[in-house]
Amino acid sequence: METLQAIKTRQSVRRYADREVEEEKLLAVLDAARRAPSWANLQCVRFVVVRDAAVRRRISELSYVDSFFAARGYKNNPSQLALAEAPLVIVACALPNQSGDIRGQHYYMTDVGLAAQNLMLAAHDLGLGSVFVSIFDEKALADLLSIPAYISIVGLFPLGYPLHTNSGETPRKTVEETVFFDRWPG
Ligand SMILES: Cc1cc2nc3c(=O)[nH]c(=O)nc-3n(C[C@H](O)[C@H](O)[C@H](O)COP(=O)(O)O)c2cc1C
DSSP states (O other): OOHHHHHHHOOOOOOBOSOOOOHHHHHHHHHHHHTSOOGGGOOOEEEEEEOOHHHHHHHHHTTSOOHHHHTTTOOOOTTTTHHHHSSEEEEEEEOGGGSOEETTEEHHHHHHHHHHHHHHHHHHHTTOEEOOBOOSOHHHHHHHHTOOTTSEEEEEEEEEOBSSOOOSOOOOOOHHHHOOSSSOOO
């Protein structure tokens, strides 16, 4: 698929068909993710691939809206069931001390974000779907997957064949609303 076409047609996928992801497709998605740019090319991002159905069900349970998220206005996590339904979940982690931390900006989050976009675009290119899931109990998830405390778990990415065909483009603000030339308007 042509790059701009992939960018325009990718959408978050939250329902998955009962179909395995071929090993070569999984590896292609992970390969695209690891090729993303990173702060000073330190490559702080790591991935844990979870295929075990019981573990994925537990991950799904841990992706509920707890009091922390509820206090910040979140009502539910629309991807909670997707984590159990997809045949696998990629857990995107980072080593924060192996990325930039300047002017209050923690660039490991950006590093994971760039890897995430590569991951999701590669999935789409291969006929697969994914979604960035950020609502989860990080401590409980770290315990479940034996992830050490110095690692940050940034996002969960169910991966699989979409149950439904793409509905088109997700609405976006216009170029006029988001792009300013030469100076900030007003
Ligand atoms: C940093 C980040 C965190 C997100 N967290 C969640 C989440 O916890 N649950 C969910 O269902 N979707 C989550 N999303 C997906 C967004 O809701 C989705 O990308 C947005 O609505 C635009 O839709 P599209 O991906 O189909 O273009 C997240 C996306 C980003 C970029």
